[in-house]
Amino acid sequence: MAVRIREAIPADAEAIATVHVRSWQAAYRGQLPDEYLDGLTVDERLSQHQWALEHPRPDWRVWVADEERSVVGFAVTGPSEDADADPGTAELYAIYLEPSSYRRGVGRQLFAHAIEDLRERGFRTATLWVLESNDQARRFYDVAGWKLDGATTTERIDCLNYPTVRYRADLG
Ligand SMILES: CC(C)(COP(=O)(O)OP(=O)(O)OC[C@H]1O[C@@H](n2cnc3c(N)ncnc32)[C@H](O)[C@@H]1OP(=O)(O)O)[C@@H](O)C(=O)NCCC(=O)NCCS
Numbered sequence: 001m002a003v004r005i006r007e008a009i010p011a012d013a014e015a016i017a018t019v020h021v022r023s024w025q026a027a028y029r030g031q032l033p034d035e036y037l038d039g040l041t042v043d044e045r046l047s048q049h050q051w052a053l054e055h056p057r058p059d060w061r062v063w064v065a066d067e068e069r070s071v072v073g074f075a076v077t078g079p080s081e082d083a084d085a086d087p088g089t090a091e092l093y094a095i096y097l098e099p100s101s102y103r104r105g106v107g108r109q110l111f112a113h114a115i116e117d118l119r120e121r122g123f124r125t126a127t128l129w130v131l132e133s134n135d136q137a138r139r140f141y142d143v144a145g146w147k148l149d150g151a152t153t154t155e156r157i158d159c160l161n162y163p164t165v166r167y168r169a170d171l172g
Contacts, residue, residue, distance in 0.1 A: 001068050003106050006115040008062040008074065010053040015054065015071035017045035023096035031133045032160055046146075061117060065097070065110045073097035075114040080127055084151075090123035090171075095137075107140060119171040126171055127154060132163040140165045161170055 008016060016162040028037060053062060060078035060105045064071045074096060092114060095105055118126055127149070130137050151166035 003065050003067045003072070003109055005063055005110055006066055008053055008064045008085050010050060012064055012071055012074075013050040013053050014042070014046055015063070016049045016053075016074045017042045017118065019071060019074060019098050020045050020096055022099055027096075027136065028098040028131070031131055032162065036044070036160065045084070049139065059121075061114070063070070063110060063114050063117075065101075067101075067106075071098075072101040073110050075110050077114050077118055077126075079123075082151075085126070086128070088122070088124040090118040090121075090126040092126060092128040102136075108144075111140075111144060115169070115171070124171055125168060127166055127168045129153075129164045129166050131159055132165050138165075138167075 020041050021023065024040055027036045029147040057078065059155060060076065063075045065073035077090060078093065080091040115126060130141065146167040146169045149166050149168040152162050152163060154161050156164050
């Protein structure tokens with residue numbers, strides 16, 4: 001079925017929150033603690049996504065992969081907030097698909113769209129952080145041609161302080 005990439009609207013918040021929780025619980029099983037994953041709730045994520053969509057931050061974009069009017073994935077981009085980032089550096093803050101949509105080419109389509117938008121907006125470089133243990137996503141970024149840039153941290157609260165590594169791509 002055809003997948004269309006479009007900008008998210010506030011009415012997408014619940015679908016995005018649902019994808020978020022389901023994707024974390026599936027993809028991070030064995031990487032983050034079960035009790036944390038099992039405690040994630042759509043309601044909690046919903047308020048975060050609802051607020052973010054109703055109060056968009058300048059230069060941030062939320063994209064959804066819409067398949068027959070059903071949201072099967074989302075991606076969030078904007079300027080890098082890393083302390084060492086040069087001006088003109090963007091970040092892919094998140095990309096998550098509904099687990100039943102993994103490995104069907106939806107991620108590639110969503111990712112390409114979000115990154116092309118960054119290029120069109122004049123960003124010259126893009127980075128992303130990924131759990132060091134997230135082999136599935138790391139292979140996806142490898143195939144997309146992104147490279148580890150050597151930065152690592154255990155200070156990402158969104159990753160529960162588990163080790164994360166940074167990937168980088170030149171958008172030139
Ligand atoms: C990571 C993610 C966005 C990738 O999207 P996807 O739709 O599953 O990936 P695609 O089907 O578009 O894959 C594109 C190509 O990347 C490569 N690839 C993707 N996943 C791969 C895997 N697990 N192993 C090896 N190669 C992989 C393949 O070359 C693939 O092309 P192919 O299927 O024709 O061989 C998606 O799997 C996801 O949401 N994962 C869970 C959440 C997550 O970890 N997000 C990243 C947080 S930093």
